[in-house]
C-alpha cells in the first residue's frame with residue numbers, strides 16, 4: 001500500500017513532543033501510527049534506554065492489527081510483523097493491560113489481594129451505600145435504590161475523571177453525563193447539597209467494596225495511576241495512542257507518566273472525535289488538550305480521505321453524523337473528502353419480526369457466499385443479547401459463525417463474525433450487517449429531559465456511525481418492529497432496498513404528496529401508500545415520467561377483466577403499450593398473492609416485459625416468463641413519446657455532429673447517433689466528466705471536490721477520463737469554430753498542443769479559449785471571431 005503525501009508526512013515528522021493526528025473513519029490513522037513506529041525506531045531510538053509504546057484500545061483491536069499485517073502481501077507485512085515479534089525496543093499493548101500490570105505492582109507492594117467486583121456485588125454495595133447515606137441526607141430524593149444504576153454510573157464517571165475531592169466534584173462540568181434517569185427531576189447543580197450527597201454515597205460505596213477486598217475497573221485504574229506516580233519513572237521515549245478519543249482522563253494521565261521526555265521524544269495522539277462512543281471519554285467529548293497539560297496549537301495534522309469505504313457508504317454515514325449540530329461543532333470535527341471508489345449504496349430493510357430478520361440474514365449470506373469468504377462478513381448489533389440470538393439461528397441454518405470475544409478474537413477461521421457496535425471500533429470487514437437498528441434501542445430512549453436525551457443521542461449516533469464505517473464494500477442495515485429515528489434521518493436517496501436493485505426503501509408518503517390522484521378512487525386505502533411510494537420510485541429512481549404511468553390498468557383475462565395497480569406504458573412506433581406492471585399489497589402483508597396475480601396478468605396481456613410485486617417490505621421483480629430478476633430497467637429515451645434529454649455533440653476534430661441521449665444519471669448506457677442518421681450506435685460504457693465552471697472563471701483545477709456538476713460522455717470519446725473536464729463557454733470569441741456562448745466544451749488536460757488546436761490557455765491567472773498558433777518563438781492565440789483580435 002502506498003501512503004498518500006499527508007500520511008507519509010506524518011509518518012516521517014520529526015518528533016517534537018505531543019502531537020495530534022485526527023481524521024475521519026478509515027483515513028489510515030492506525031496505518032500511519034504503525035508505519036511511524038518503524039520510522040521512529042530507525043531514526044529516533046539511538047540511546048540504549050529508548051523505547052517505543054503503541055497503545056491500542058482493546059485486545060480485539062490489537063489482534064486485529066496483527067491479523068491485518070499477516071494478511072498483507074507487500075513489504076508492509078514484513079515491517080508490521082516485525083513489530084509484533086518480541087522486540088526490546090517496541091511494546092504494543094492495550095491500555096487495560098498496561099494499567100492492570102501497574103495495579104498488580106500496587107498489590108505486590110502492599111501484599112494485598114484485591115479482586116474485581118462482579119456486577120451483582122457492585123449493585124448490592126451501592127444499595128447499602130444509598131441506605132447509609134440516606135441517614136445523613138434524608139431530604140435528598142435521589143438517594144433511593146431505584147437510582148442505583150445512575151449512581152453506579154456517576155461513581156464510575158467520577159473515578160474515570162480522577163475526581164477525588166468533594167470540591168472538585170462540586171465544580172465539575174459533567175460533560176458526557178446526563179442529569180438523571182428521568183426519575184430525578186432536579187439537575188445536578190454545581191455546589192449543591194445534592195452533589196454533596198452523591199459524593200458521600202460514592203465514598204461509602206468505595207469503602208464497602210474495600211472491606212470485601214473488591215474494586216471496580218475504574219477504581220483500579222485510579223490506583224494504577226497513583227502507583228505509577230509513586231515510581232516516577234518515565235519509560236518510553238515515544239508513545240503512540242490509537243483511538244485516544246475514547247480514553248478516560250485517568251488513562252491519559254497514566255500514559256503521560258509513562259512518557260519519557262527527551263529532546264527527540266514524541267507523544268502522538270491518534271483520534272477521531274466523531275467516533276468517541278463512551279460517556280467517560282475525556283478528549284472525545286470536546287475537552288481541550290490543555291486539560292491534560294498539552295498545547296496542541298500548530299501540532300495537529302488531519303487526514304480526511306476515507307480509504308476504507310465506498311463513496312456511497314461514506315456519504316450515507318456522514319449524512320447521519322452531520323445531522324447532529326453538537327458533533328459538527330466540535331473543534332476536532334473533520335469533514336471527509338470522498339475518494340473516487342464507487343460501490344453499492346447501503347441496503348436498508350425493515351422487518352416485522354426478529355425471525356424475518358434472521359431469515360433475511362441467512363438468505364443473504366448464502367447468496368454472498370458465492371462472492372465473499374464467510375470470514376469477510378460481520379454482523380454487528382448494539383447489544384450482546386441480539387448477537388447471541390442471531391449466532392444460534394445461523395448455526396441452526398448451517399452457517400458457521402464466531403462471536404468475537406474481547407479476550408481471544410479469532411479473525412483467521414472462515415466463519416461469519418458477530419460483534420457488538422462498541423467492540424467493532426477500529427476493525428473493518430468487506431460486508432457488514434448492522435442489525436436491530438430499532439426504535440428505543442438505538443438511540444436508547446432513557447431521559448424525559450430533552451437536553452439529557454440529546455447527550456445520549458449524540459453518543460449513540462456516533463456508535464452507529466462507527467458501525468456503518470466498518471464496511472469495505474457492502475453495508476446492510478435492518479430494523480425490527482420500529483426503525484430507529486436515525487434511519488429516518490438518512491436521506492432515502494442514499495439507501496437501497498435490495499442488493500442488486502436500484503429501488504430505495506419504503507418510505508411513507510403524505511397524502512398531500514400523492515401523485516396521479518385524478519386516477520384514484522380511494523385515497524385512504526391501505527394499499528395506496530405503498531402504490532404511491534412505488535410511483536415515486538418509478539419516477540425518481542427509474543426515470544419513468546408520470547405521463548407514462550397508468551393506475552388500475554385493465555388486463556383482459558379471457559372473459560373477465562382484471563386491473564393491475566400500476567402499468568408503465570412505453571412508446572414504440574408512436575404506440576403505447578404496457579412495459580412494466582405492478583401489484584401492491586398492504587404494508588407487511590406479504591407478496592405471494594400479488595405475485596400470483598402478476599403472473600396471470602403477464603400471461604394474459606402478453607405485452608408487458610416486467611412485473612413487480614411489493615408490500616413495502618418485500619420486493620419481487622419478475623420477467624414475462626415469471627422468472628425472478630434482480631432489477632427493473634431504467635427509462636430510456638426511446639420509450640418516451642418524443643425524445644427527451646437529447647444533447648448535441650460537435651466533434652471539432654472531424655466536424656461531425658452527434659446526438660446522444662442520457663436517460664438518467666444512473667443509466668449505464670448512452671445511446672449515440674450521428675445527426676441526420678437513423679442508425680444508433682450503442683455505447684456501453686459511460687464516463688463522468690466534472691464540469692469545473694466557466695472558461696472565464698480562472699484557472700480550472702481538476703480536483704474531485706470542486707466541480708459544479710458532472711456530465712456524462714461515451715467512454716470512447718474521452719482520451720483519459722481522469723484528465724478530462726468540461727467548462728461552460730461564456731464569451732463569443734470562438735463562434736467561428738462553432739462554439740457558442742453557453743455551450744459546454746470538453747477539455748483534455750495536457751502539457752503540449754499542436755498548431756491549430758483549440759486550447760484553454762492561462763494568461764496572467766486568467767483562462768481563455770483560443771486557437772493555438774506557434775509562430776517561431778512566439779505563440780499566437782487566435783480567436784475565431786472576426787470581431788476579436790489575436791492575443
Ligand SMILES: Nc1ncnc2c1ncn2[C@@H]1O[C@H](COP(=O)(O)OP(=O)(O)OP(=O)(O)O)[C@@H](O)[C@H]1O
Nearest residue numbers: 001002003004025026027028029030031307308426
Ligand atoms: N494510502 C492508502 N492507500 C490505500 N489504502 C489505504 C491507505 N491508507 C489506509 N488505507 C486502508 O484504509 C483502511 C483504513 O485504514 P486504518 O484502519 O488505518 O484507518 P483509521 O483511520 O485508523 O480508521 P478508523 O478510525 O475508522 O478505525 C485500511 O484497510 C487501510 O489498509
